[in-house]
Amino acid sequence: MRTLYHIPLSPFCRKVRLALAEKRIPFELRIERIWERRPEFEQMNPAGTVPVLLEENGLVIADSYAICEYLDEAYPDLPLLGRTLAERAEVRRLVAWFDGKFHDQVTRNLLYEKHTKRLLGRGNPDATAMRAGYQHMKQHMDYIGHLAENRAWLAGSQLSLADFAAAAHLSALDYIGDVKWELSEPAHDWYARMKSRPCFRGVLADRISGLAPPEHYSDPDF
Amino acid sequence: MRTLYHIPLSPFCRKVRLALAEKRIPFELRIERIWERRPEFEQMNPAGTVPVLLEENGLVIADSYAICEYLDEAYPDLPLLGRTLAERAEVRRLVAWFDGKFHDQVTRNLLYEKHTKRLLGRGNPDATAMRAGYQHMKQHMDYIGHLAENRAWLAGSQLSLADFAAAAHLSALDYIGDVKWELSEPAHDWYARMKSRPCFRGVLADRISGLAPPEHYSDPDF
Numbered sequence: 001m002r003t004l005y006h007i008p009l010s011p012f013c014r015k016v017r018l019a020l021a022e023k024r025i026p027f028e029l030r031i032e033r034i035w036e037r038r039p040e041f042e043q044m045n046p047a048g049t050v051p052v053l054l055e056e057n058g059l060v061i062a063d064s065y066a067i068c069e070y071l072d073e074a075y076p077d078l079p080l081l082g083r084t085l086a087e088r089a090e091v092r093r094l095v096a097w098f099d100g101k102f103h104d105q106v107t108r109n110l111l112y113e114k115h116t117k118r119l120l121g122r123g124n125p126d127a128t129a130m131r132a133g134y135q136h137m138k139q140h141m142d143y144i145g146h147l148a149e150n151r152a153w154l155a156g157s158q159l160s161l162a163d164f165a166a167a168a169h170l171s172a173l174d175y176i177g178d179v180k181w182e183l184s185e186p187a188h189d190w191y192a193r194m195k196s197r198p199c200f201r202g203v204l205a206d207r208i209s210g211l212a213p214p215e216h217y218s219d220p221d222f
Numbered sequence: 223m224r225t226l227y228h229i230p231l232s233p234f235c236r237k238v239r240l241a242l243a244e245k246r247i248p249f250e251l252r253i254e255r256i257w258e259r260r261p262e263f264e265q266m267n268p269a270g271t272v273p274v275l276l277e278e279n280g281l282v283i284a285d286s287y288a289i290c291e292y293l294d295e296a297y298p299d300l301p302l303l304g305r306t307l308a309e310r311a312e313v314r315r316l317v318a319w320f321d322g323k324f325h326d327q328v329t330r331n332l333l334y335e336k337h338t339k340r341l342l343g344r345g346n347p348d349a350t351a352m353r354a355g356y357q358h359m360k361q362h363m364d365y366i367g368h369l370a371e372n373r374a375w376l377a378g379s380q381l382s383l384a385d386f387a388a389a390a391h392l393s394a395l396d397y398i399g400d401v402k403w404e405l406s407e408p409a410h411d412w413y414a415r416m417k418s419r420p421c422f423r424g425v426l427a428d429r430i431s432g433l434a435p436p437e438h439y440s441d442p443d444f
Contacts, residue, residue, distance in 0.1 A: 045315075046365070047315075047318075047319055047322075047323055049323075059307065059308055059311065060311070061311040061315070062311075062315045062318075063314065063315050063318040063319075063322075065287065065314060065317075065318050066310075066311050066314035066315050066318060069291070069310070069314060070307060070310065070311055070314075073307060073310065074307055085281065085292060085295060085296055086281055088288075088291070088292065088295065089281065089282075089283040089284075089288050089292055092285065092287060092288035092291060092292075093267075093269075093283070093284045093285050093288050095287075096269075096284075096285040096287050096288060097269055097285075100269075100285075101269055101271075143268070
């Protein structure tokens, strides 16, 4: 069976899980404690990061960017990167926005400070970083709301990897109770639509030992 | 004329410049002082980052990932992302390695600390960050050397975007005199081959006012 090596709260892994599920490509999940630096895993991916996809034919694809591009090339039936060159440029611009800018300004400052640091025994969250994270989140929620108000989906008329990248970051932050949904009603409504899709079930069923999500986490009517 | 908005020492811009030149796609360069937040530019790319490619037909492509994928789709004559699924996975894994891991561990700690901070008046370089940058560079030079010793080019038998991503970061660091080429002879020899390609001429001709590169910077026999 196709295997995705992952960490439950990693937004990059969640993006791939959502894309696989939306495309109805069956896969097994395997948690990889990358901090243990398992030699067999580092042979598959010398960067030592997740996600890594191991295909049934033995092909290994490391890195969420490489995996998502691969999925649209290997399983083109339901394209998630857009059809025209212009659509594809817009989807990828937004994927880079969420995996780059949003990640640096929000995810890193909140999820990593509050959760990952504790997990790895790297000390207490930095208050300045967290403050910056909350401030940036406001701007990003405005931007998501702006896109959601003007388009059917974030990158245009079709659901795309841009929606999954955004939802992956927000869902991980929502698990630790750090998304202020009241900041933007259109962003909230877009995320409610994402949550009610079948592809989202796996992500909403995640439960991490010793860290319960808020009640609304898995409720599409939140 | 096709226009690339860029900053001379940005490795992400250099990667795109090298890819355009290798594919013999004519373009004009325009320096964009992104810290001035020019409204016309931010309308093209709300993230406010370079590179941004403006095509002659008016199509705007923002972000180096989106641009490089676009270039291989719009101008497929000389593919830089590989041909088979396995080749493409390997090229993209390495692009992610250099634009992700190498950037975070080396470029950020050296180029940004020593050059960008001064450019933006954000204080002095942080000694701890610089020390980390030099330490990580050693590991990365070993890895590049390992790839260069075992393959014709970094990702396999064909020159690819992986070579341009690596060379883009190294060339920017080399401009500020921060690459210890003696760390790896095979990495040095691979970079000498890169430098002697016609596509590299533009990057080697860059001169930044008030910041002269070391003499070997533009010499292929360094």
